[in-house]
Amino acid sequence: MSMNARDVGKKDGxxxxxxxxxxxxxxxxxxxxxxxxxxxxxSPTFVLLxxxxxxxxxxxxxxxxxxxxxxxxxxxYRGRVVDPTGTFFVMAGSYQxxxxxxxxxxxxxxxxxxxGKPNIYQKDPASTPMVSVRIESINIVDKETRDLWVLDTAAxxxxxxxxxxxxxxxxxxxxxxxxxxxxxxxxxxxAYEALAQIKM
Amino acid sequence: xxxxxxxxxISRKFSAKGQTVDPKKIEGKLRRLVDEFGVLPSEAxxxxxxxxLKEFNLPIAGTGTGSSPGGGTEQKKIADAIPGDWVTIESxxxxxxxxxxPAIAQSGILADESGAIRxxxxxxxxxxxxxxxxxxxxxxxxxxxxxxxxSLKVHSGTTVKELGTENPLIPVPVQVKDLHTGVGSVRxxxxxxxxxxxxxxxxxxxxxxxxxxxxxxxxxxxxKERLEVxxxxxxxxxxxxxxxxxxxxxxxxxxxxxxxxxMPTISGGEVAIRGVIVHIAPGSxxxxxxxxxGCNRALSRQNYCPIxxxxxxxxxxxxIKGWLDDGEKTHNILLQRDVVESLTMxxxxxxxxxxxxxxxxxxxxxxxxxxxxxxxxxxCHGREIDNRLLVNACERLTFESGEHAALLNRAGxxx
Numbered sequence: 313m314s315m316n317a318r319d320v321g322k323k324d325g326x327x328x329x330x331x332x333x334x335x336x337x338x339x340x341x342x343x344x345x346x347x348x349x350x351x352x353x354x355s356p357t358f359v360l361l362x363x364x365x366x367x368x369x370x371x372x373x374x375x376x377x378x379x380x381x382x383x384x385x386x387x388x389y390r391g392r393v394v395d396p397t398g399t400f401f402v403m404a405g406s407y408q409x410x411x412x413x414x415x416x417x418x419x420x421x422x423x424x425x426x427x428g429k430p431n432i433y434q435k436d437p438a439s440t441p442m443v444s445v446r447i448e449s450i451n452i453v454d455k456e457t458r459d460l461w462v463l464d465t466a467a468x469x470x471x472x473x474x475x476x477x478x479x480x481x482x483x484x485x486x487x488x489x490x491x492x493x494x495x496x497x498x499x500x501x502x503a504y505e506a507l508a509q510i511k512m
Numbered sequence: 513x514x515x516x517x518x519x520x521x522i523s524r525k526f527s528a529k530g531q532t533v534d535p536k537k538i539e540g541k542l543r544r545l546v547d548e549f550g551v552l553p554s555e556a557x558x559x560x561x562x563x564x565l566k567e568f569n570l571p572i573a574g575t576g577t578g579s580s581p582g583g584g585t586e587q588k589k590i591a592d593a594i595p596g597d598w599v600t601i602e603s604x605x606x607x608x609x610x611x612x613x614p615a616i617a618q619s620g621i622l623a624d625e626s627g628a629i630r631x632x633x634x635x636x637x638x639x640x641x642x643x644x645x646x647x648x649x650x651x652x653x654x655x656x657x658x659x660x661x662x663s664l665k666v667h668s669g670t671t672v673k674e675l676g677t678e679n680p681l682i683p684v685p686v687q688v689k690d691l692h693t694g695v696g697s698v699r700x701x702x703x704x705x706x707x708x709x710x711x712x713x714x715x716x717x718x719x720x721x722x723x724x725x726x727x728x729x730x731x732x733x734x735x736k737e738r739l740e741v742x743x744x745x746x747x748x749x750x751x752x753x754x755x756x757x758x759x760x761x762x763x764x765x766x767x768x769x770x771x772x773x774x775m776p777t778i779s780g781g782e783v784a785i786r787g788v789i790v791h792i793a794p795g796s797x798x799x800x801x802x803x804x805x806g807c808n809r810a811l812s813r814q815n816y817c818p819i820x821x822x823x824x825x826x827x828x829x830x831x832i833k834g835w836l837d838d839g840e841k842t843h844n845i846l847l848q849r850d851v852v853e854s855l856t857m858x859x860x861x862x863x864x865x866x867x868x869x870x871x872x873x874x875x876x877x878x879x880x881x882x883x884x885x886x887x888x889x890x891x892c893h894g895r896e897i898d899n900r901l902l903v904n905a906c907e908r909l910t911f912e913s914g915e916h917a918a919l920l921n922r923a924g925x926x927x
Contacts, residue, residue: 371837451882451887457889503923
């Protein structure tokens with residue numbers, strides 16, 4: 313994002329921004345299927361969550377435990393953000409200058425909120441696919457925000473599991489097809505364990 | 513498939529016009545289109561008919577369905593004229609606009625008791641110039657579609673006669689929700705004014721009545737005036753266009769009457785949205801506004817107002833434009849100065865101080881506010897108009913142990 317005043321007003325009411333889905337690391341890690349909605353070069357790309365929802369963008373809060381500066385010409389940052397269920401792999405490259413500046417300033421460990429786009433990578437056809445999140449924004453937050461995110465994400469995950477059990481939606485059908493061996497009940501257990509880690 | 517019946521029908525149509533066509537020949541053409549080229553039978557009938565009409569130099573029926581191709585022109589009311597029709601209408605010129613191309617002699621809006629339609633007189637038509645407010649009988653014009661909107665075309669085969677009647681027309685305004693592309697009349701209130709995004713734009717904003725809201729625009733033209741925010745207007749014969757699936761009113765053609773008093777609008781409903789601020793847009797933080805009475809537009813970094821040019825005596829203001837995301841939908845939010853002050857605890861005076869004494873200037877205020885708000889949970893209260901939430905109060909969300917317990921129950925329950 314540039315800070316140029318000329319950009320003001322470009323986004324009028326007609327633009328629909330893709331919502332940032334709430335998903336725990338343990339669910340995001342299971343994503344294997346990525347698709348485009350439409351044939352246009354600019355059509356959004358989605359990863360399909362195993363609980364049956366498309367995600368073009370996600371919002372996550374956790375602890376940034378490690379960050380690494382990499383590359384010479386093409387400088388970029390990699391980081392690990394840990395939630396109660398696992399680890400998100402995040403990155404910011406030169407195409408996300410604002411995100412790079414933000415992550416450069418943050419000292420680990422810290423609670424961070426990340427808005428970003430998930431992508432599925434595979435080093436070579438033999439290796440296990442990896443889900444990483446390209447950061448749009450990263451910001452230091454407090455523990456209360458982390459706890460609120462765990463509640464929010466548990467609630468959204470349970471909603472998706474309920475919808476999956478009922479069937480219906482086309483993304484749910486797609487999820488059953490793409491992830492035939494995954495039982496959404498495991499994500500219910502995951503949500504419970506995440507909630508249980510917050511002290512009452 | 514049997515084509516003889518269709519062929520007979522076409523042949524009869526032409527004998528009615530004094531031409532003889534061999535049904536066998538027609539049948540052969542139909543068969544070729546349908547069997548060889550996979551054309552739908554109705555489309556084949558239309559295309560064969562048009563080909564013959566051309567051959568005999570008869571007027572072509574436009575895009576109409578095969579029901580009465582070339583069947584002459586009927587006298588119709590505007591409301592009944594559909595694209596593809598050849599029509600004769602008696603109507604009043606209610607608005608003239610400057611033609612968009614040299615190929616066009618006149619363009620504007622025609623109306624009768626039943627409704628209104630856009631029209632174009634081709635320069636090649638050699639038709640007499642029509643005057644705004646007068647009634648004309650327009651014989652054998654074609655109704656076609658341009659960008660999904662019906663439009664009446666006056667071409668060289670059309671006759672235009674002035675009627676000399678003095679019949680004043682009073683259009684019946686519809687409700688905002690009933691507007692559709694073409695021409696429309698409404699009674700509505702100006703509920704928002706937006707920053708103009710184009711040099712040629714005089715004003716844009718939002719109109720509302722009890723049933724809905726619609727965007728409006730007025731382009732700069734001599735004699736055009738801005739609407740007053742908060743006032744109610746009767747708007748006769750505005751152009752209704754569609755952009756990105758949304759309707760928009762172009763008021764340049766319209767007759768506007770400002771009315772006394774107020775009217776209820778749909779925007780009365782307050783909403784509270786709980787979500788995360790996922791983006792803070794450029795143009796947030798401390799901004800400069802145009803000091804000209806009634807303008808108040810945001811200035812560029814170089815103190816440039818799109819209307820009043822360089823304004824060194826600008827006025828400072830605070831605002832935040834961004835996106836509040838509830839996980840299902842992202843809401844465009846706009847926070848005014850008082851909400852920004854209470855949320856960030858940075859007052860306008862403090863922000864001015866930061867902007868004037870810091871190497872990053874106004875950007876420093878933007879960055880501090882971004883670091884305070886981005887990625888955090890809020891509940892924003894306000895009115896949502898046309899996908900934008902005008903926030904009048906906003907507070908940080910706090911952790912509720914009751915909610916935590918309820919979720920633990922839900923997740924731990926029978927699995």
